[in-house]
Amino acid sequence: MKLRIILAFLISGAALPAVSYAQGGIPIETSFPLIESGDWKGPRLPDGQPDIQGHWSNTIANHNNFTDPQSGIPNDPTRRPDPRPRDQRAPSRVSDPADGQLPLKPWALEKVKEFQVGFHNPTKEEYIEPLARCAPAGVPKSFYWHGYEISQYTGYVLIQFNSGTRIIHLDKKPPLPANIKLWNGDSRGRWEGNTLIVDVANHNGKALLGRSGEFVSENARIQERYIFSEDGKRYNYVAVFDDPTVYTRLFTVTIPARRYTEEDQPHGWHYEVEPANHPGGELIHEHYERICAENNGAFGMPAAKL
């Protein structure tokens, strides 16, 4: 078992993404618009929720680097440093503090630095980024690991990520007991105008924030705001993290996302869909089964073709 995990890492974690992802088709934008919280004037579902169902993906980068998202994996020996000045790459996902750096306690900063070296020569289990083992990407990494699909129901928002699925309760059921720890945490949400506000507790802290090794502890509490634009084409994910075990102060993470529809071409990273087989002329996109661990393909690669 262990051998297979290491092999999966060597094949996919080290060889594939460093060059192809950083320089490939994932980044779209180096800057993005602010979206103000306010009224929702767009379509609604019968239960009153703003209808934001569909396929979405971040517009900046994958999880190679949390605070310099378009610069590649820190210390990557296979790739030259990005030559562009910092202000010509997308900003840090950390929007507060203003310097874009995570307010890590000294012990935690040491752990992050150690990971950023160990990642490239994983002599210890903890240097393997858990997503490479098919672990759920968790909060917030799921929002910058491939596109994802949001569907809505009376009492729920369901998000099917490339790696993991989140059930966000709007149903006023009580949160889970505090000692139950989960990869995606326990999510309790409500709508205020154009904004879905979700309180996340019970986080197990295991998913890491990216290949740059930042992390939260199982004591983290997160308040997410998904702020949707008036035309329904974009939203910004703005989340305040409160984790006194690892950080010296609160910090805010901002991740821009855009919607994908049948007007878009399928894309192997942002919009992993296929045209449905049906007799009508209408184009319908659908996604296939997403299963990772069983296929032993570390990045959710689809089951092998016959």
Added chain:
Amino acid sequence: MALVLSSCAKTESAEVDKGTNQNLDADIPRLANGKPDFSGIWQTTSAADYDLEPHSNRRDARPSAGVVEGKYLPYLPEALEQKKINFERRHELDPALKGWTLGVPRGVYYPEPFQIFQREKDLIIVHQFGHSVRTIFTNGTGHPKDLYDWWLGDSRGKWEDDTLVVDVKHFNDKTWFDRTGNYHSDQLHVVEKWQFLDKNTIEYRATIEDPKVYSRPWTLSVILHRHREKDFQLIEDYRFTLDYEEFYPPKPPQEKN
């Protein structure tokens, strides 16, 4: 408790008396388009996952008269030999032991809850076990033309009156039907029928066809009960991560041993 016991007894019979509820049409939840709404959290009380066929008690199974119409599975001779090997080695070979996707129909009668999220165009089933997700399309689309193999197959549903009939194919050969090693090949074809018996009870039938393993199609039937406990909810269970989750996240110095 008495309710649970009587449910068990009922479940393990493949024949269900459907004539007891005269007001069924009016009583079941429906979507805006009038189709039955299976949204909710469901679970069987049957012993199906312990062994689909009739069996005495074992250390790893409670006894049961089985859930298969005709009682026994019509294995081809060579396939029956494989089944016997699976049974002997079940404590190492059962894919469920690794927390892997249970497949269809096993995920439906595995003794853990699953939640149905239903829209007019699809039903999304989230299984607590492994947190695996299955989509049943009800938007008139057919199976993909591409010959993929999937853990859960490809599910296309249509309504026959108030019964959801789901055609499932394009499977791989890596899942089992139960923990005794009853199994299938990649030629598996499943036709499911989901039907309310009352607003809190679904009769689930699955007809299995697999010419590489079985001499003829066969049918199983279980009852699914709605979880009605106050505030009952699914709890995420990515159990395939248990082998390595201890390595994350880094711990503060004082917590180190």
